[in-house]
Amino acid sequence: MNVISLHPYDLAMASTLILLDAVLSLVFRLRLHRGLLLAALRMVVQLVAVGFVLRYVFAVGETWLTLLVIFAMVLVAAREAAARPVHRLRHGGFLISLASVATPALLTCLFALLTAIRPHPLLSPQYAIPLAGIILGNVLNSASIAFSGVLDGVGMQASAIEARLMLGDTYRAATAELGRDAIRRSMIPIVNQMSAAGVVTLPGIMTGQILAGLDPMEAVKYQILLMFLLAGGSCLASMVAVYLAAARLTDNRGRLRLDRLVTR
Amino acid sequence: MMCPGRGTSIRRNIRIVMSQSQLLSVEELNGSGVGPVSIALAAGERLAIMGASGAGKSLLLRLLADLDPGVGKVILAGQPREAIAAPSWRRRVMLVPAQAGWWAPTVEAHFELSMMEMAVTMAARLLLPPDIMKREVRVLSTGERQRLALVRAWVRRPEVLLLDEPTSGLDPTATAAVEALLVECSGEGVGIVMVTHDAMQARRMADRTFTMDKGRLGAA
Numbered sequence: 001m002n003v004i005s006l007h008p009y010d011l012a013m014a015s016t017l018i019l020l021d022a023v024l025s026l027v028f029r030l031r032l033h034r035g036l037l038l039a040a041l042r043m044v045v046q047l048v049a050v051g052f053v054l055r056y057v058f059a060v061g062e063t064w065l066t067l068l069v070i071f072a073m074v075l076v077a078a079r080e081a082a083a084r085p086v087h088r089l090r091h092g093g094f095l096i097s098l099a100s101v102a103t104p105a106l107l108t109c110l111f112a113l114l115t116a117i118r119p120h121p122l123l124s125p126q127y128a129i130p131l132a133g134i135i136l137g138n139v140l141n142s143a144s145i146a147f148s149g150v151l152d153g154v155g156m157q158a159s160a161i162e163a164r165l166m167l168g169d170t171y172r173a174a175t176a177e178l179g180r181d182a183i184r185r186s187m188i189p190i191v192n193q194m195s196a197a198g199v200v201t202l203p204g205i206m207t208g209q210i211l212a213g214l215d216p217m218e219a220v221k222y223q224i225l226l227m228f229l230l231a232g233g234s235c236l237a238s239m240v241a242v243y244l245a246a247a248r249l250t251d252n253r254g255r256l257r258l259d260r261l262v263t264r
Numbered sequence: 265m266m267c268p269g270r271g272t273s274i275r276r277n278i279r280i281v282m283s284q285s286q287l288l289s290v291e292e293l294n295g296s297g298v299g300p301v302s303i304a305l306a307a308g309e310r311l312a313i314m315g316a317s318g319a320g321k322s323l324l325l326r327l328l329a330d331l332d333p334g335v336g337k338v339i340l341a342g343q344p345r346e347a348i349a350a351p352s353w354r355r356r357v358m359l360v361p362a363q364a365g366w367w368a369p370t371v372e373a374h375f376e377l378s379m380m381e382m383a384v385t386m387a388a389r390l391l392l393p394p395d396i397m398k399r400e401v402r403v404l405s406t407g408e409r410q411r412l413a414l415v416r417a418w419v420r421r422p423e424v425l426l427l428d429e430p431t432s433g434l435d436p437t438a439t440a441a442v443e444a445l446l447v448e449c450s451g452e453g454v455g456i457v458m459v460t461h462d463a464m465q466a467r468r469m470a471d472r473t474f475t476m477d478k479g480r481l482g483a484a
Binding site for chain 2: 157159163165167253254
């Protein structure tokens, strides 16, 4: 494979685009510059750190170390997914987020390792960690949109939900539309991604692999596999997130418990 | 005149309840901003609750409908609330709030097909336009929504109706129509607890009137 190695100078050149954005933000008073620069800085530090960690983990090749890295990634993803909605649960929000992110991501990852990729050993860090990473990233997005759909949407729909409760509907029936709406919204990004793949954009992973010198057809096969995994994982994550968040907003008498929500 | 659509079996059941005991009995009920409250409602009885805004009247109705958590003894026709599944309780002890919620774009989507005929009859009794069922909820006036919320509750045949300011947005003619219907329905055995700011209405409608202050009930 012919990999064109990037020099830090090349990255510094590209970073001028971020600086340009920051200048535009100042000129047009968008108040974006601080957040943008901070996010860019955070991204660089995180990626460089992860590069070193991965280099070490790949060199050691121990299963326990691979699992430890994946566990740490899951914890961060769970924290991020719980942090997105404007309203959050007073208690148990992180655990629900952890279950919503970890269960689908790990199941999907294991499914791919066992059925499609089949590396030797199964938890080979070169395969398990990047796979877990990309699935977690998408699952995180879906779970956080689903959380937001329930936790932010329930306040707006409270009078409609309670109207149904008052008339004798069960909590499940009264909140069904809210849940369906949240799941639909959370699936929009992955559906868009699949629809646009190859036509509007070349997906990131595929682009990366082609730039790294892989045969385009091999890159395409990996991309198709990933899209299927991401769609499966995202849908599962949305459903778990919606079910658990909605369950936390009721009690044994099927009431709507908005007192269990706090506004950020 | 009989309340529209009420079946003979329902009437018979209610008569049995009436002859047996009180319809709704509440002892030492405490909830957020309410209590302790003790109150008894016989079948066919109409109670009015008055009091300043923020006294806890609406919260009491929500507690009775089991929409907010509370502690205390609440018994319906001899059965403690805990022994009745929550949806079933709310079907039997039904709250019509001052501003009811709507979950579908059209009025008719809020009624099951089997209820439609009775709903149309009831709507006409409450002086609502003949095409009201076909209209979109967003174009309804406050008064139309209020009366439709009452129709929506009534066609589900509750045993106790909890009404939060049921005529606050209505003109005198529509108010009279609602009051007439409520009197008839209580004549069928339905217990009514009604929150109102209108002392004249309480005098006209209620068998007993209470005043609420800082979450506690007292005789008016």
